[in-house]
Amino acid sequence: MSNALAEENIVSSNPFKEGLKAGIPVAIGYIPIAIAFGLLAKSFFIPEAVILLMSLVIFAGASQFIGINLIIAGVAYWEIIITTFILNLRHFLMTASLSQRLPKWTSNKELALLSFGVTDETFSVSSSQRERVLQPSFVIGINLIAFLAWNVGTWAGVFLAMGLPASIQNSMGIALYAMFIGLLVPSLKESNPIVVIVGIAIVINAVLYWVIPMEFSTGWMIIITTILTATIGVWLFPKEEGEDHE
Amino acid sequence: MSEMILLVLAMGLVTYLPRMLPMVFLKNMKLASPVKRFLEFVPYAVLASLIFPGILYSVENVPSAIIGASTSIVLAFFRFNLVLIVMGGIAGVWITDMIFF
Numbered sequence: 001m002s003n004a005l006a007e008e009n010i011v012s013s014n015p016f017k018e019g020l021k022a023g024i025p026v027a028i029g030y031i032p033i034a035i036a037f038g039l040l041a042k043s044f045f046i047p048e049a050v051i052l053l054m055s056l057v058i059f060a061g062a063s064q065f066i067g068i069n070l071i072i073a074g075v076a077y078w079e080i081i082i083t084t085f086i087l088n089l090r091h092f093l094m095t096a097s098l099s100q101r102l103p104k105w106t107s108n109k110e111l112a113l114l115s116f117g118v119t120d121e122t123f124s125v126s127s128s129q130r131e132r133v134l135q136p137s138f139v140i141g142i143n144l145i146a147f148l149a150w151n152v153g154t155w156a157g158v159f160l161a162m163g164l165p166a167s168i169q170n171s172m173g174i175a176l177y178a179m180f181i182g183l184l185v186p187s188l189k190e191s192n193p194i195v196v197i198v199g200i201a202i203v204i205n206a207v208l209y210w211v212i213p214m215e216f217s218t219g220w221m222i223i224i225t226t227i228l229t230a231t232i233g234v235w236l237f238p239k240e241e242g243e244d245h246e
Numbered sequence: 247m248s249e250m251i252l253l254v255l256a257m258g259l260v261t262y263l264p265r266m267l268p269m270v271f272l273k274n275m276k277l278a279s280p281v282k283r284f285l286e287f288v289p290y291a292v293l294a295s296l297i298f299p300g301i302l303y304s305v306e307n308v309p310s311a312i313i314g315a316s317t318s319i320v321l322a323f324f325r326f327n328l329v330l331i332v333m334g335g336i337a338g339v340w341i342t343d344m345i346f347f
Contacts, residue, residue: 025328038315050250057258067257077253084259090292096268100277108270115269116262120296121283127289171314171340177301178318178335184293185322197287201294209299222295229291230284238283 019141022129026121026142027149029176032169033061034150038157041068048158053128055154059120059147062218087219093226094123101127101134109135117143120222121176130182193237201229305339307347314338 030062034055043050046068054064063084070080095115102111114136118126122143126134205225208216216224277285303313317338321331 022328025332028332045249047250050247050254053251053254054257057255059263060261062332063257063261064316067254071250071253077249080253080258081256084257085264088261088264090264092264092268093288094292095265095270097285099269099272100282100285102273104274106273107299110305111269112266115266118265118269120292123294124289124293126277127294167340167343168336171310171336171343173305174301174314174335174339175306175316175332177297178314178332179328180293180297180324181301181315181318181335182326182328182331184290184297185319186325187290189323194290197290198294200296201291205295206268206299218300222292225295226288226291229294230287233287234280234283238280240283 003164015135015138016141019135019138019143020145021123021141022138023142023145025179025182026125026146028062028177029121029150029172029179030146031153031156032110032172032175034153035157036060036169037064037068038154038159039161040065040157042158042161044068044072046071051152051158052154055151058084059117059150060084060088061150087217088220089225090120090219091118091123093223094118094120097126098123098134098139101132101155102136102139103133106136110140114139114143117147119146121179122146124180124183128187193233196236197229200232201225204228305343307343309346310339310342313342 007132007238037055038051041054041064042048054067058064058067066087067080070083095118098118099111102114122139125142126139129138184198188198205221208221210222301315303312304307305314314335315338318331318335321334326334
């Protein structure tokens with residue numbers, strides 16, 4: 001493949017700026033969701049300060065929406081906290097994976113800062129980069145722009161109390177999924193094991209969704225599918241073909 | 247209200263811990279090579295799991311979602327810029343909705 005380097009992936013002298021740029025699709029996808037979150041929470045008379053604080057300190061879409069629902073339903077706070085924890089266990093797998101891509105010299109402070117911004121979406125963008133080693137400031141750039149978009153969107157929902165026109169808002173529901181496609185498809189052209197892995201994951205996820213007569217939350221579906229798929233992957237492809245990284 | 251603020255802070259903490267702990271503790275640990283291999287496969291499994299079947303129900307009408315997704319897949323196959331892939335998906339849904347629904 002002559003065009004081996006996608007334009008976003010060229011190593012630049014300013015990884016932070018590159019990170020901000022790489023995070024733009026996440027930001028675009030987050031704004032309408034965050035606006036919807038602000039609007040919804042406000043419509044249930046959740047205090048404004050609480051809504052804004054949620055986006056500042058939690059920064060996890062699904063948890064925040066579910067949190068609002070549970071608060072409204074009058075669920076005990078400790079139950080809400082446990083639900084949130086379980087919902088976010090999947091990030092455990094993601095940061096474990098990401099930790100192996102950061103350079104050895106990354107400080108604990110940087111790691112602690114960087115991990116705050118890891119979401120399904122920012123993780124997807126970071127880990128889909130072709131470089132084996134990711135600059136911490138690059139990842140922080142991605143996470144920061146996503147965080148800003150999430151919070152600006154929340155403010156807009158709470159204080160402007162208006163969303164995008166309905167037809168556009170509906171179409172934008174596909175935005176983050178389209179981004180996931182954009183991240184995944186190019187890597188399918190790279191190696192056969194990845195194609196097999198993705199196929200297995202899709203089958204497992206579809207079985208969990210349609211065949212198993214049990215309702216799994218999205219969080220659990222990701223956890224189960226990822227653990228099963230990656231385990232099968234290790235069994236099928238124990239060694240990297242050709243070159244040896246590191 | 248102040249109780250609710252404490253709740254939010256606690257939710258923030260239980261969200262942060264699963265993000266931070268593996269990052270800080272696995273970073274400098276020598277992992278066995280099957281574990282490393284496992285972690286290399288995680289992103290692809292996560293992405294696949296995020297996309298399907300969720301994408302089908304991401305917008306009001308499933309057919310529109312399929313058209314939007316197909317548009318994005320084609321654009322992604324030809325390595326268009328990520329922003330264009332996202333815009334293409336949105337446009338695919340929007341146009342299908344306009345024409346058929």
